[in-house]
Amino acid sequence: MTPRHLSLHDGWTLTADGPVPPALPAGGVPAAVPGCVHTDLLAAGLIDDPYLDDNEERLGWIGRTDWTYRTDFAWAADGHEFTDLCFDGLDTVATVLLNGTRIGSTANQHRSYRFPVRPLLREGTNTLVVRFTAPYTYAEALRDKLGDRPGAYAEPYAFIRKMACNFGWDWGPTLVTSGIWRPVALESWTGHRIAEVKAVGDLDGDGVPRLSLTLGVDRAGDGPLEASVEVAGERAVFTVPAGEDRAAVTLPVPGAARWWPHSHGEQPLYDVTVRLGEDAWNGRTGFRGVGLEHEAFRISVNDEPVFVRGVNWIPDDCFPARITRQRISDRLDQAIAANVNLVRVWGGGLYESDDFYELCDEKGLLVWQDFPFACAAYPEEQPLYDEVAAETRENLVRLAPHPSLVLWCGNNENLEGHADWGWQEELEGRTWGHAYYHELLPALCAETDPSRPYWPGSPYSGSPELPPQDPTRGTVHLWDVWNRVDYTHYADTAHRFVAEFGFQGPPAHATLRRAVSGPLSPGAPLMTHHQKAEDGDRKLLEGLGAHLPQPVSFDDWHWLTQLNQARAVAFGIRHFRSHSPYCMGSIVWQLNDCWPVVSWAAVDGDGRRKPLWYALRAVYADRLMAVRDGALHLVNDSALVWEGALRLTRRSLDGTVLAEETSAVATGARGVTRVPLPPAIAEPDDSTREVLVAELGDLRAVEFYEEDTRLALPAARYDVTVTQGDESGIGYRVTVTARTLLRDLALFPDRLDPAAEVDDMLVTLLPGERAVFHVTGAVLEDPEALGSRPALRCVNDLVDG
Template sequence: MRIIYFIGLLMAFSACKQEKKESMEIRQLNEGWVYSEVDGSHRGAASVPGTIHTDLLNNKQIEDPFYRTNERDQQWVDKKDWVYETTFEIEEALLSKDKLQLHFYGLDTYADVFVNDYLVLKAFNMHREWDADIKQFAKVGENHLKIVFHSPIKKGLELYNASPYSYPANNDQSENGELGDKKVSVFTRKAGYHYGWDWGPRFVTSGIWRPVELRAWNDYKIESVYLMQLMVNNDVAELEAEIHIQAESHSNVEAIIRNKEDNSIVAKQAFEINKGENKVAIPFTIENPKLWWSRGLGEPNMYDFEIQISNGTNLVSTKSISTGLRSIKLVREEDEKGESFLFELNGVRVFAKGANYIPNDSFLPRVTKSDYDKVVADAVNANMNMLRIWGGGVYEDDYFYDLCDKNGIMVWQDFMFACSMYPGDEAMLNNIRKEAEDNVIRLRNHPSIVLWCGNNEINIAWHYFGKGGWGWKERYTPAQQEEIQEAYVNIFHKVLPDVVDEFTNNADYWPSSPQAGYDIDQHASDVNTSGDMHYWGVWHGLHRFEDFDKYKARFMSEYGFQSFPELNTVKTYASNEDFDIESDVMAAHQRSGIGNLRIKEYMSWYYNVPADFEEFLYMSHVLQAEGIGMAIEAHRRAMPYCMGSLYWQINDCWPVASWSSTDYYHNWKAVHYAVKRAFEPIIISATQNKGNIEIYGVSDFQQERKASLKIELKDFGGKVLKTINQQLKLEANTSTQIFTFASSELKGINKKKTYLSITLKDNDKLLAEQKYYFTFPKDQELDKANIDISIIEQTEDQLVVSVKSDSLVRSLFLSLNKSKGFEWSDNYFDMEADESKTITILGDVANIKTEDIKIMTL
């Protein structure tokens, strides 16, 4: 790799030896905090970052909010005002700096900040960062910092009562929050899911939810650096560093950009800056760049740069930036079937494989780096290449995006608006603009972010230009409809795209998900031939799983089916007396009103419904895995017409029955193993069409591959009734129908006791395998299998076992009751007669014996 650097007019002092002596001093102010209830008796030591709920919990002033129905008894917390206080020391040298500033990475949400009893800041948006200049209020020695958090409910009610009408907000659980039908969430720029959702509780938090810093500096501060990628290909990357500098006086300085890998200078430029805000653009070029690729296509190569500002003698301000070099675009091209919707990375059209992502906890400061490590690892280990950050949560922590960068996980980033209409007054629009600027500027260097999306499901719900939607429009007079629509247009077709356009280099923006096209009037439907789709016919519409094959889109950005968590997780929030899916506690941990009985109804269509509680939990896992596996295969078979499959959802914010594939503790459900199989780079997928069995080969690889196809018709005891072998070519980066098994070949076969075993190999290397069953599991005549488990290898943290059966076994679930947190290389799998399978278990397994491994099957 050769780097060409740009050098502007060099000043005479640039040749001088420079000492790295930054003027910026940063101190963390996250210790020594206490909280107290205004007009109340609750007080104690506080954690920062934290929330009032977790502080009350840590001080034993409330019970575990997630246990049983404790949520109901804790709705008083959000009606109170709370005070957080600490002290910090300032020396004379620090106070003498030109600038002294408090920086808040996140205040939740209505916060008045006082330094030594002087009001220095009024914050009112959870999603923004806030600065307060305190030099004139600070003093040498001890300083007092106080933050008064006003109740978001009381503030919301003030705005609600002042509004001429209420706004739609389906998922605001105002009744649970003791507000009746007053849905106040839309008036406050705060995480929507805090007010409840159909998978989450209602805990409307307050607190210092991200860190606090004291910053002091002289002369200069680099506010931000954006590495614009003007053109990137295999041969060259033409870049431009856009540097924003805050200066306290007019001066001449020099900017230096170093590649931290070898400390080489890639660009250097002298320039003149004025007091106040300055923007400098420095172009440079990298030849033969190592490109950033999404998972499965190549390495997610990253570059680390340091930007230095020198005054000729000292390096007075520096900033480090990491990015990956890639070209990315959302391709929307007209074709004979409509208009495409796909992502093209470095010239390669990518089938997006992944899931929707919600916050990892109702109480955000409890989310640790290990939580982020695990959820991204879960995506990687399930062969995903994309996560969609859903618009009812938060703009995630930098660490999350760093992980996506390093692991080649593309990010579809929603702005934080979901399933509601919002006021469009000037104050709200200005607040939203600042929120968007803060987060676009913070996140724009991450190569993983491939799309900015205005909102979740608002366009389709409001449906202003046609009949349909969620019935919202009909609640309002024509004049009110026009006013609400104007606010929608201003937010999602003016403010947000304007921010993306101003602060990025042509990053793609999509107004709403789902939407049939960019224009305001292009509402999505169940027959989209353009744009993206959320298909909820399965689940909400009581469509059968087979209908996933009927309702395909150019990009499927949401679909899903629920299951319960596994028993060990249920035990964290329920006692034995609650072990009934219709008990009060199980209902409280199921926020979809139709949920528990909907699972049972679907189960009856495909499986025998168990009466035993634990077996029912297991069957709900198997059912969910079947449905989502069928959906992914249908979407991949439709490639390249369909170029994305993102199911709802990968994670949970509390222990609950939901659409997640991993539960609150990041345990894999059956569906996550099914997703891993369905997202393999090459799959075989068989489907019935007019009595014939059509077999497809789907490949993500960029080269055509020769392969041998083997189809065996077997009975459940393992006897081979018919064999078909065929040589074929598997086309690159598409789906191909590779064989049709005619219905006439199945005459006289007992379909309740037979199946197709299909394999695809390249010489002796197995590329893909699939089992196709002719009847639903409830109709199959499965024999009781003798399953043998033996230990092959055992250490303190790894156990390798061999599993073998004398007959076909379906949905074999292995578990350990001794503790939680085990990782299984595979689970909930089918095994053929006399097949031997090796399973690796990670965790505290030093004393595990074979009799500790519990088995459940159909």
């Protein structure tokens, strides 16, 4: 008989197990499944939106309260032998009861659960109850039992297998959730069923695509079972031996094409069908080989080294059940449009949804997956050790089919914390995670998913005996910049691979205005609530350094700190890429935000692109010109030779050419060429009044000899025309013609309409040049306002020449 699936998402109610600040109705409040307590209370109008103002501060009681979810459902005998109650995700410490009988308990958000329930089901109405123990109650009790551990925050997230950033981070709110956060269903079956499929598409020793498949079964009898697998026109029949619950087969797939990251090729994907009697499993995979050179930390796909142009990914919402496939797709499209080719799923969050990895497969985005450990010493005692083992096995199998997934990483910053943050004295010999990162996780990866490399943590230099932050090997995280030193210090060292670095900037003005009802000014109480970093506002201003002037108004603060964020990160990436192939990757902290906040993100909590996003698009492009150490570096991360006539000019700020050099250049595919700057170009007569311009084909780089605060920038003069509508659907076309040099011209249409977006930003124009900005999504009463402050800005606005 064909297995039967019955979703149990309707009719749920939520009640608190004890008194709580809002008065809940006697019968509870309607509950959405999948969902969580916060979103149910919000939907019922019992709490204010935790993302707005400082509402978060009044909701801490939710994570310290026990909660009960309850529903009734109809059931009738269906002719099957077995029925299982299946939870794809419970957050986190729960007891499950069916018709008053306890059927199991859970303590791990990162796992799914299956409970056999056939004898407990009744004809007619059945009652399902899930009781959640407060996360704080569980985690603090385990902390008291095992002894405290050091970490970045005074929260007990290391003592519960739950999304760590729920407990707050230096960019996120403290919103400690409970709930049925992934689907729940009854599944009925007879005789035998497919319990698990691990499908890995890679290449054999001769480079031929192959599918390595392991099938796990649940069965009622002991006899042999016949199964089959089909992919890309190939089929194999194999047997699960008598008395066994597992079988493996390897199927050559010579007709399949190789899967590549989008920066290197196409992304062919192939449907996989596994059959066991009347039960079937349907999935999809791609075929590619993955390699990692450890010392150089060079990731290769299909034996071709890939310079990683990466971003770090955090959970896109504090309440993950709200994240739709379309929202993930939109966010990943923003990454691809910024020329990103790898997303690192950070260890303080989650193993992401199937939608996430499927979309990365389709779009050609490589995935580096951290295991969920971040910024703390994690105890290895029970029950945590077995929970970690179980979640790891499950997710290794679940994610195995995805060609986009190319690296498993043991943790975020815990190796560095133990080595360099004083943890060893605080631990006094207690466990801290070493056995996870160097024993359990690598063993499980080798056993379950040997097709992908495993790396114990980041930063990490390849051996526990080496300092974690050795720039000559492995990965580094660069946080002296932002915390202590100017961003020009990115250029002090050539690193092998920079897995984390970044600089803060505020979100879009429309995002701030939606989230903060009070005055928009740094230091205002409600604004301060949306700045979670220690001394964040001070570091924003200090980070302006000599680069940009100190602001005197909120509008100028917003513009300058956003611009400085973009410049800082772009400076670092130009440096890292110019050292390729010695350096083979940079992963910016971070792509996205989970709520409206001043942070390191390129895309803010409302999904709006900050100036940093536009800077990333430029410096992560296939081809880049970077001035460093008296030379112009031509970075060509494309499959074709980059050649042509390179024109270098030194000009006065009024555009007059003071010196000019032209030469024929050619940079090979995936290569870098160093072109020394001729003295006539490298040495200005007056550094405050001159600019270097490099042009090669349709690419141009403009470099100033001095910081903006020392430049004799002219007062901005330009002509603006705004035209409305055209056949391509563009709402407004804003044409700016420069009458003087304009430094980093930017248009912020969200200042006029929160729905508006612009296609380009941070454009430097020489006198007489023109830029055209296309604005979409806006309906403006006064379109001409696009041509003046606060919508249209440039550095000349603020620098006194």
